[in-house]
Amino acid sequence: MRVQAVLFDVNHTLVDIHTDEHRDRVYRVIGHVLAYSGIHLRCGQLRDIYFATLHRQRDQNPEEHPEFDAVALWRTIVERHATAYTRSLPADRIEQLPRFLTELHRGLSRRRLHRYPHVRQVLDELRNHYRLGVVTDGQSAYARPELDELGLLGHFDPIVVSGELGFRKPDSRMFDIALRTLEIAPEQAVYVGNDAFRDVHGARQAGLHTVLYAADGRPDAAGCACSCTPDHVVTDHRQLPRLLASGS
Incomplete structure (x- = not known):
């Protein structure tokens, strides 16, 4: 799909x-x-x-x-x-x-709080082709305000925050909530995160495709277990549009 x-x-x-x-x-x-x-x-x-x-x-x-x-x-x-x-x-x-x-x-x-380089322009490009959402660990009292402060809040719907649920990633229910809101099947979604266990393992358990973002260019944390191995690794957000468009 x-x-x-x-x-x-x-x-x-x-x-x-x-x-x-x-x-x-x-x-x-x-x-x-x-x-x-x-x-x-x-x-x-x-x-x-x-x-x-x-x-x-x-x-x-x-x-x-x-x-x-x-x-x-x-x-x-x-x-x-x-x-x-x-x-x-x-x-x-x-x-x-x-x-x-x-x-x-x-x-x-x-x-410290700031966007990684190129995040805003990459999200602007992606939302022309995909629906964008957030599944994040955090507290509702500051998760959305911080996204708003960084000019990113309007890019995402849904926004699923662990502090509103009582459980956090890698619990697959967090991803299930987002999928139900979007009314799509797991294989129609990709999850991008930086943590091999909480993000990659959690999303894979829910059936999503996964991309590990390795900010320091060292994706060696991806091999903690079979279910922690992402489908792809990126070290620059600008790699995402081409990667997603390729469908590989």
């Missing part, structure tokens, strides 16, 4: 991103912000609470490949450490606080 859709991973496939969730500054600033809602936690204490809550949330998730929910994580922290002053605040302010803290945490943690 002719390929009708191209699905992409985002981080480290289309987007060069680096975050550091352990930086003191992240929790110092958030601690100062929380103080204005009556929650008083020191930098190191808040960091420990954050990661303990994250690990607890994942441990309680029965999925084989569990994903956490960042907004729910911050909601738990707010609820467990609320004071009388916190409870005296308007209900809508408290309701909005976990989402705000999720975005603040991401913004403070982020060290």
Whole structure:
């Protein structure tokens, strides 16, 4: 069957991103912000609470490949450490606080975010011939905003984000959701990702064709198992249009 859709991973496939969730500054600033809602936690204490809550949330998730929910994580922290002053605040302010803290945490943690070279022009070319979608691990609170910030959001429909589902790649259900939305068969889609296990193995389990993007030009990570071996490897996004057009 002719390929009708191209699905992409985002981080480290289309987007060069680096975050550091352990930086003191992240929790110092958030601690100062929380103080204005009556929650008083020191930098190191808040960091420990954050990661303990994250690990607890994942441990309680029965999925084989569990994903956490960042907004729910911050909601738990707010609820467990609320004071009388916190409870005296308007209900809508408290309701909005976990989402705000999720975005603040991401913004403070982020060290680098930009498109890989040629991504925008390649996507512009591909969408003249294929339907484009995203299947990515991440949190809904920042996955779409970051795509929008980089001028890529409008290129994709559907956008399937693990944080909205409770499980992450290589769970084949993520790819199944995208295929159902597109109303196409697995063999009519190609998935492009940078990780041999989560991306290639996951997409192959769902029946998609696969392309491994090796940003550093060293695709040696592709051989972890038979089901982790991609159909093709590219080191430059500009290789994709010709590769897809060839149908090989």
